[in-house]
Amino acid sequence: MGNFDIVGIALGIFLALSAAGILVVVGFGLKNLFSGRHEWPKIAILVLPFAIFGILFATLGDITQAGVGTLIAMILVMALLIVLSSIRTTFKF
Numbered sequence: 001m002g003n004f005d006i007v008g009i010a011l012g013i014f015l016a017l018s019a020a021g022i023l024v025v026v027g028f029g030l031k032n033l034f035s036g037r038h039e040w041p042k043i044a045i046l047v048l049p050f051a052i053f054g055i056l057f058a059t060l061g062d063i064t065q066a067g068v069g070t071l072i073a074m075i076l077v078m079a080l081l082i083v084l085s086s087i088r089t090t091f092k093f
Contacts, residue, residue: 049074 052073057066
């Protein structure tokens with residue numbers, strides 16, 4: 001019984017700190033976006049996993065399948081970008 005209490009407290013602290021961190025990141029991101037100090041490629045890279053997850057969740061209707069599909073899609077995107085970067089470096093584009 002005593003072990004469950006500390007786990008619950010630790011989990012609550014973890015979730016609160018995670019939520020606070022996410023809110024701070026979003027807040028500073030919006031601040032930079034509205035002040036004109038934004039770079040669209042960086043924003044697109046940040047939004048891409050959320051967009052893929054949203055599309056997969058809307059089409060599949062299952063959060064687990066959408067999460068796994070997002071993971072697989074992001075691994076494929078990463079592999080494609082590594083190949084393109086290697087080709088660019090090799091042929092000096």
